[in-house]
Amino acid sequence: MQVIPVLDLLDGQVVRAVRGERSAYRPIQSRLVATSDPLATARALLETSGARTLYIADLGAILQRDAHASTLAALRVALPGIELWLDAGFADYASMRALFERIDAAIAQHDHPAGGSHHASLVPVFGSETLCDLHALDTAQRAGLAPILSLDHRAGELLAATTLDRSSAWWPSRVIAMTLDQVGSYAGPDLATFERLRAQAAAHTTLIGAGGIRNRDDLAAAAATGASAWLVASALHDRQLDCAHSDSA
Template sequence: MQVIPVLDLLDGHVVRAVRGERTAYRPIRSSLATTSEPLHIARALLAASGARTLYIADLGAILQQGAHVETLAALRAALPGTDIWLDAGYADYSSMHTLFERIEATGKRNSHRDNAPPAHDLATLVPVFGTESLHDLDALCAADAAGLSPILSLDHRAGQLLTATAFERTAIWWPRRVIAMTLDQVGSYDGPDLATVERIRAAAPAQTAVIGAGGIRDRDDMAAAARTGASAWLVASALHDRRIGMPLTEST
């Protein structure tokens, strides 16, 4: 099972999640780095996990306080060969497309100024649509048609699915990858929410990859998470605190 490190951005810093209670998030204190600067932390997380994928939650955008466009453009330029899964609270395809265009334009402007790498060396942006923000389900089809391979985050709190709009409760409209996001477990050491992942895995079409999130404490939790059939798990705190990491991630 793949470990996917998580970067939460707020007010220009990487912050540490606290059970999904975003008002309680503070700049990260990590054993991997002496700073909360996003690029430094991103590189440390990728090195610690051995991953080629980085999940970014732009909490400024999700909370409608402003997206971290400059930071995202800089991360994309500095992390060639990386897939960046970006959750920025998209309500629809248009809002996603607009943000991606702003990141692209900022990156081009900066590359001309700084003699940065060409476009083909940039990290790949992959949109993550969270049910707590998504109003238009057609956004998933539109993003897929545009070749962006969208991911759906099924956002849960207190055992309930959080939704910004009504939608079909079956898996018929799900894309090829879904995240079982249990916000209560994010930034906690209560253990992973295996039951929700198993339930979503059972409901999903055979070709759908299910990704878990939150609660990982140690290698045993990683093994238990893998037994649910999850293809990957989003992890932050356990990496920052060195409870898991290279070479442990190689054997999970």
């Protein structure tokens, strides 16, 4: 099972998630890197996990402040060959497209071609907590962006900005089972929610878990549920995982 490291951005810094309570997030203190600088932290997370994918939560955008367009542009340029999964609180396709265009413009300002083939690829993550237009996923798919759906949960309940079809017929090929109150909790992964979604998903769906991983025993338990990958941050920062070969769980 793959470990996908997570980068939470707020006010220009990397912060540590605490049970999804965003008012409690503070600049990261990590055993991997002596800074909260986004690029240095991203590189440290990728190195320690062995991953080629980095999940980014732009909390400035999610909290309806301002997105980290310049920071995201710098990450794209500096991390060639990496796939960046970006959750920026997208409500619809238009809001996603607008941020992607801002990122491209920021890249171009520094004399890099916005569509540079050596840049990290950018994949939109649409979270149920903020998604208002379910057609956004189909539109992004037709645009060749391979969108990801994050089904956001708190206390076992789905968080949804609009009424959702409770079947899996509208899900894209990649879906994240996000349990916000497990994030940064060291309480273990919410396997019950994951297994419920796994039973609901179509056979072709790639289901990814998020939150609560403390150690390799947790990774093994998560892998046993059929998870293809799990989003992890705190256990990596605290050196509780030794997973330079991220597919070995």
